[in-house]
Amino acid sequence: GAGVSQTPSNKVTEKGKYVELRCDPISGHTALYWYRQSLGQGPEFLIYFQGTGAADDSGLPNDRFFAVRPEGSVSTLKIQRTERGDSAVYLCASSLLVSGVGNEQFFGPGTRLTVL
Amino acid sequence: AQSVSQHNHHVILSEAASLELGCNYSYGGTVNLFWYVQYPGQHLQLLLKYFSGDPLVKGIKGFEAEFIKSKFSFNLRKPSVQWSDTAEYFCAVNAPYSSASKIIFGSGTRLSIRP
Numbered sequence: 001g002a003g004v005s006q007t008p009s010n011k012v013t014e015k016g017k018y019v020e021l022r023c024d025p026i027s028g029h030t031a032l033y034w035y036r037q038s039l040g041q042g043p044e045f046l047i048y049f050q051g052t053g054a055a056d057d058s059g060l061p062n063d064r065f066f067a068v069r070p071e072g073s074v075s076t077l078k079i080q081r082t083e084r085g086d087s088a089v090y091l092c093a094s095s096l097l098v099s100g101v102g103n104e105q106f107f108g109p110g111t112r113l114t115v116l
Numbered sequence: 117a118q119s120v121s122q123h124n125h126h127v128i129l130s131e132a133a134s135l136e137l138g139c140n141y142s143y144g145g146t147v148n149l150f151w152y153v154q155y156p157g158q159h160l161q162l163l164l165k166y167f168s169g170d171p172l173v174k175g176i177k178g179f180e181a182e183f184i185k186s187k188f189s190f191n192l193r194k195p196s197v198q199w200s201d202t203a204e205y206f207c208a209v210n211a212p213y214s215s216a217s218k219i220i221f222g223s224g225t226r227l228s229i230r231p
């Protein structure tokens with residue numbers, strides 16, 4: 001596609017439930033990133049994939065959060081036992097270059113997660 | 117660890133006024149610097165970027181930013197703003213030889229333009 005796409009655009013769930021958020025990166029981009037943006041804040045890094053493997057998951061807040069990218073393209077962010085504090089916009093980005101100077105990331109529209 | 121500070125939380129200007137949004141980062145090594153913009157109801161878009169070379173960077177829609185290494189700053193400027201510039205602006209830094217994956221964002225500056 002022309003850009004990074006994310007589904008759903010909005011997700012409302014109840015405390016304790018499990019949710020999955022999907023990201024479809026720009027075709028040909030090997031690197032994929034997840035960020036979380038809380039109200040009034042800038043995006044906060046969660047995890048980064050190079051191909052199928054999670055190269056850096058240091059931003060995941062706790063073990064309730066997990067992400068996969070089994071075929072090196074689409075990625076799914078999974079949140080178990082959701083809490084009200086998980087409510088935020090979850091952003092996905094992709095880039096052509098893995099590292100070094102010139103790594104420009106392209107962002108998707110985000111998924112707004114609301115935990116009641 | 118890298119961090120980014122944006123000095124102004126909310127800036128209100130009249131059309132045709134000049135704009136300068138402050139951004140300072142903390143990291144001693146090589147950095148990539150970015151300004152992203154988020155228009156109401158839209159996703160994050162890259163406004164401009166600095167990777168290397170000329171420290172005065174020109175972006176889209178008449179925006180520019182100057183990288184001053186000695187001040188660890190990357191301020192965004194526009195000589196004459198328009199109502200359509202109303203948006204949230206985020207300064208961001210990436211340390212390509214340290215943690216290439218992460219872009220560290222500032223908390224953002226909301227820009228409101230009075231018509």
